[in-house]
Amino acid sequence: MQILTNREGPVLRLQINRPEKRNALTLEMYAQMTSALQEADRDPAVRVVLIHGQPDTFSSGNDLQDFVQAPPAGDDSPVGRFITAISRARKPLVAAVAGPAVGIGTTMLLHCDFVFAAEDTRFQLPFVNLALLPEAGSSLLLPMQIGYLRAAELLMLGAPFSAAKALQYGLVTEVCPDGPAAVRVAQATAAQLAAKPPAALHLIKQLLKRPQAEPLAAQIGDETRHFVEQVRSPEAAEALHAFFEKRAPDFAQFA
Ligand code: COA
Numbered sequence: 001m002q003i004l005t006n007r008e009g010p011v012l013r014l015q016i017n018r019p020e021k022r023n024a025l026t027l028e029m030y031a032q033m034t035s036a037l038q039e040a041d042r043d044p045a046v047r048v049v050l051i052h053g054q055p056d057t058f059s060s061g062n063d064l065q066d067f068v069q070a071p072p073a074g075d076d077s078p079v080g081r082f083i084t085a086i087s088r089a090r091k092p093l094v095a096a097v098a099g100p101a102v103g104i105g106t107t108m109l110l111h112c113d114f115v116f117a118a119e120d121t122r123f124q125l126p127f128v129n130l131a132l133l134p135e136a137g138s139s140l141l142l143p144m145q146i147g148y149l150r151a152a153e154l155l156m157l158g159a160p161f162s163a164a165k166a167l168q169y170g171l172v173t174e175v176c177p178d179g180p181a182a183v184r185v186a187q188a189t190a191a192q193l194a195a196k197p198p199a200a201l202h203l204i205k206q207l208l209k210r211p212q213a214e215p216l217a218a219q220i221g222d223e224t225r226h227f228v229e230q231v232r233s234p235e236a237a238e239a240l241h242a243f244f245e246k247r248a249p250d251f252a253q254f255a
Pocket residue numbers: 020021022024025059060061062063064065100102103104126127130132
């Protein structure tokens with residue numbers, strides 16, 4: 001199983017488990033994560049969802065092979081359904097990250113309520129380097145959360161950045177010494193949340209998210225529409241082939 005789910009009392013643990021591909025997310029993995037999030041929202045016994053990967057890897061983002069072989073076709077694709085599920089989750093989401101947190105491995109964190117990052121976390125929003133576009137509403141949430149100039153830096157340059165910088169920019173709650181420590185702090189936070197009165201907690205989350213709910217849905221729709229075209233573009237084909245051929249892409253030929 002590449003997505004492991006495990007109930008620990010009121011906490012649903014969701015672990016990304018594809019270490020041989022640095023936890024790159026396939027269509028099947030998105031579908032499993034969507035089901036787990038939906039089930040957590042339905043089941044009153046689940047109070048909190050805890051999301052993490054391995055001690056040295058959160059996720060290298062969307063499986064790049066899938067972008068070539070089965071690119072997303074719209075909102076009703078596995079990634080689209082996952083984005084809808086995580087962006088509308090009613091219950092608190094707590095994430096612990098370490099190592100690579102790339103692409104959707106970073107943008108999904110914008111939908112979490114707490115993010116604990118190991119010191120060695122390497123965040124990256126590399127969409128532009130792949131001739132792709134930001135997703136999961138990140139083109140709205142990122143400037144809202146960290147400010148326009150910082151969002152432009154991370155999205156237009158697409159360079160990796162450290163946990164310290166993520167903390168400084170307001171993308172993470174706390175930096176922890178390593179991956180296991182991040183999971184421990186996340187578990188302790190999940191336990192604290194699980195002991196709170198659930199109706200009040202849900203309403204607080206709903207009220208916090210309310211101002212962004214409608215613009216977010218519209219932005220996700222726009223992002224998806226453009227993404228569906230861009231992932232099929234010649235410049236994206238060049239970038240994706242370059243990754244698998246382990247060479248730098250050459251965009252000089254494109255107007
Ligand atoms: N999709 C598919 N396969 C991926 C992948 C991805 N997103 N990320 C890594 N892999 C594969 C590699 O191709 C490699 O496979 P191989 O062993 O069959 O050659 C394996 O996972 C290990 O990756 P590797 O690059 O050797 O690990 P690393 O520790 O040196 O680097 C990353 C880790 C995450 C920095 C690097 O793999 C990377 O940049 N991946 C692409 C990230 C990306 O662009 N994601 C899409 C965002 S939209």
